[in-house]
Amino acid sequence: MASTAPTTLRWGIVSTGWIASVFVKDLLVDPKTRDVHDVVHKVVAIGSRSVEKAQEFIDTYAAGDKSIKAYGTYEGVYSDPNVDAIYVGTPHTLHYINARDALKAKKAVLCEKPVTSNAAELRSLLAIAKENNVFFMEALWTRFQPLVKDLKKIAEGGSLGEVIMMQADLCADFGVEKLSKSHRILNPDLGGGALLDLGPYPLVWAIIALYEHPSNNGARPSVINGSMIKTPLTNVDSNTSFTLSFTPTSSSTLSAQANLTCAINVRGNDPSVTIRYRHGTIHVAAPPYCPKWFKVEYFDDKGKIVREEKRVYEYVGGGWHFQADEVARCIRDGKIESEGWGWDKSLLEMDIFDEVRRQGGYVFPKGVEQVV
Ligand SMILES: NC(=O)C1=CN([C@@H]2O[C@H](COP(=O)(O)OP(=O)(O)OC[C@H]3O[C@@H](n4cnc5c(N)ncnc54)[C@H](OP(=O)(O)O)[C@@H]3O)[C@@H](O)[C@H]2O)C=CC1
Numbered sequence: 458m459a460s461t462a463p464t465t466l467r468w469g470i471v472s473t474g475w476i477a478s479v480f481v482k483d484l485l486v487d488p489k490t491r492d493v494h495d496v497v498h499k500v501v502a503i504g505s506r507s508v509e510k511a512q513e514f515i516d517t518y519a520a521g522d523k524s525i526k527a528y529g530t531y532e533g534v535y536s537d538p539n540v541d542a543i544y545v546g547t548p549h550t551l552h553y554i555n556a557r558d559a560l561k562a563k564k565a566v567l568c569e570k571p572v573t574s575n576a577a578e579l580r581s582l583l584a585i586a587k588e589n590n591v592f593f594m595e596a597l598w599t600r601f602q603p604l605v606k607d608l609k610k611i612a613e614g615g616s617l618g619e620v621i622m623m624q625a626d627l628c629a630d631f632g633v634e635k636l637s638k639s640h641r642i643l644n645p646d647l648g649g650g651a652l653l654d655l656g657p658y659p660l661v662w663a664i665i666a667l668y669e670h671p672s673n674n675g676a677r678p679s680v681i682n683g684s685m686i687k688t689p690l691t692n693v694d695s696n697t698s699f700t701l702s703f704t705p706t707s708s709s710t711l712s713a714q715a716n717l718t719c720a721i722n723v724r725g726n727d728p729s730v731t732i733r734y735r736h737g738t739i740h741v742a743a744p745p746y747c748p749k750w751f752k753v754e755y756f757d758d759k760g761k762i763v764r765e766e767k768r769v770y771e772y773v774g775g776g777w778h779f780q781a782d783e784v785a786r787c788i789r790d791g792k793i794e795s796e797g798w799g800w801d802k803s804l805l806e807m808d809i810f811d812e813v814r815r816q817g818g819y820v821f822p823k824g825v826e827q828v829v
């Protein structure tokens with residue numbers, strides 16, 4: 458039987474920090490190890506503000522592969538004719554400018570979370586992607602973990618009844634007392650604080666469990682309540698809690714609430730996500746960005762657990778490659794938007810973050826937001 462050759466996606470990487478390093482390591486993992494046979498990835502260019510750093514990155518993470526080009530500017534990557542897709546791994550508040558410039562060069566873009574500093578910047582980027590007919594996606598990698606597909610099948614299959622409440626938490630102890638104030642987690646010029654860095658993960662679970670639930674029919678939450686505590690170090694949020702209430706509309710029957718928390722100065726919970734249905738509960742392991750197991754408890758009429766099921770997941774690599782496979786398939790199929798993490802979800806995220814920052818009094822320093 459004739460086999461079809463896999464589609465190769467050629468990546469250009471913008472920045473050489475921590476996330477760029479783990480993403481590239483994952484791109485270099487053989488997709489067959491995760492039972493992917495239709496797409497493969499090739500790293501062809503690394504862009505940094507320093508060409509020496511770009512070369513050092515290639516030497517360290519790609520075994521000095523001579524076929525990878527090192528650029529001392531990000532523009533070099535945008536204009537490289539061998540690059541199909543650009544991965545933006547700079548700090549939050551630079552995402553807009555980097556993604557905008559890549560899209561204007563007609564390159565597909567996978568942009569780190571949070572996709573932009575605010576919703577206005579994102580709306581501008583989406584208009585540019587549309588105008589240039591190029592693919593754009595926020596790197597919300599969790600949504601593409603194999604666990605999510607299975608969890609959704611159970612959650613939406615009906616055996617657990619309606620979804621009522623959920624909690625999701627991502628706390629991480631960055632040791633802020635000892636951290637430099639210029640570090641991206643504390644620096645307001647780089648969008649520091651818990652909400653923008655950690656908030657996407659509790660939120661992605663609310664989007665998976667509630668927003669995407671068939672009974673919600675794509676409705677947005679009717680009420681968003683947010684509360685922030687700021688660190689006196691730099692006045693960015695150290696702890697943030699936000700609640701989303703989904704209430705029935707003319708086209709949706711969902712009546713459910715998500716309680717979401719994040720903090721930069723305390724360690725997280727395990728399990729980190731609890732989704733509560735009329736007839737059972739789903740618990741998702743920590744960390745919520747790449748959980749390796751989930752557990753389902755089924756209740757009888759009195760709330761007693763009558764059955765439990767646990768599913769465990771293992772794969773080679775860090776888990777960032779699943780989103781890369783999605784990008785490759787979308788581009789191969791001529792799409793400019795992913796169905797799994799579409800533009801509507803990034804827009805909902807940024808609208809919620811704008812509102813939580815408004816309620817919490819988190820204002821970016823002047824000049825940080827490129828579009829207001
Ligand atoms: N999906 C995930 O699991 C994760 C996502 N992230 C996201 O990735 C982004 C980057 O985080 P992370 O890799 O931890 O950050 P790092 O500080 O480790 O790296 C950021 C890189 O961006 C480049 N850069 C360009 N301008 C600046 C600037 N003014 N200040 C600092 N760096 C700059 C630098 O590369 P160069 O000098 O080569 O140009 C730097 O190495 C964030 O938006 C974060 O939310 C982070 C961690 C995990």
Ligand SMILES: O=C1OC[C@@H](O)[C@H](O)[C@H]1O
Pocket residue numbers: 629654655746
């Ligand atoms: O995306 C992320 O996931 C893990 C966190 O520790 C990190 O700060 C964040 O950017």
